[in-house]
Amino acid sequence: MSKKKVIEQYTRDEIAEAFVFPVKLSPKQQLEANIQLNNHRANRRAAMTGPEQLNLKLIQLKFRLEDYIDGENYNPQYTFGYFLELYLQLTDRKKKEFAADIQIHETQLSQILKNRREPNESLMIRLELHSNNTIPAIDWFKLLEKEKGHQLKTDKTLRDKESQYVKHSLQLV
């Protein structure tokens, strides 16, 4: 069906729910369109409040976290502690302050940030609540799971150790 027929056959709302048509502007119109848009955006940016900026940054962190969790690659740098550190930076919290916010000991928080202590589910829920539900506990859980999954898959020492407890392993072709 041609663009012309679509316009004849459907209402404007129906078209907006199904299409963005290509619109060709002259170079002069395009320049004017870009200037208009840039000015409009600059005005909005100037009026943006602190909480609005924080909201945007948190969503970006959430997407970054989810892209990593859903991706196939494992990156040893992207630990629970790494993403939690980013969260602290975005929310402009010092360790002591943040530990008080979620009511855990500062030492415990430091150990989690340095990946020397495994976070529990209560902490993940507290992180969800602290972010006003922007970053759900399940994202933190999946991040930890990805880390542990990689360790399990690649731990040769544990395999060597455990092999002494397995007898009559299946002989398969």
Added chain:
Amino acid sequence: MHIILKENNERHVVLVSPIEDVDFKKLTVKRYFFNWKKLKDESSIFKLTLANSKDILGLIALVAHPEERIEIKLLAVSAENVGKNKQFDRIAGCLIAFAGREAIRKFQNYPALSLIPKTELKQSYIRKYGMIDAGWQLYLEDAPLLRLVKEYLS
């Protein structure tokens, strides 16, 4: 991300992924309205499919601009999903929200999503997707962009 089968209001999970060369054979003008191959070199084209199917229900062509903006060059749902008798609802919304997510992912400071509307469709886009009128162009950024992404992608 989901679309809704209109006959029973059932939710169906969908995926948006980059178009592959083999897909172009299937993209007839009859079902997808445009010659999508023409945009192949100048934009990034993505397809929307049901999670358990390869059938393409919608397409979007995007161009990234240096001023932290992604522009929707073209969008179309498949022919059976246009108008009041359409099979699935929300296809275009999911594609636009996906483009918004790409902008948020790609640009760290002030990501935006824009399109140049046909004049007579401007108000419909504003009503349906909460777009902001900037004269020749419509756009989404900050709170309105996040609202759309949340509505369609969560």
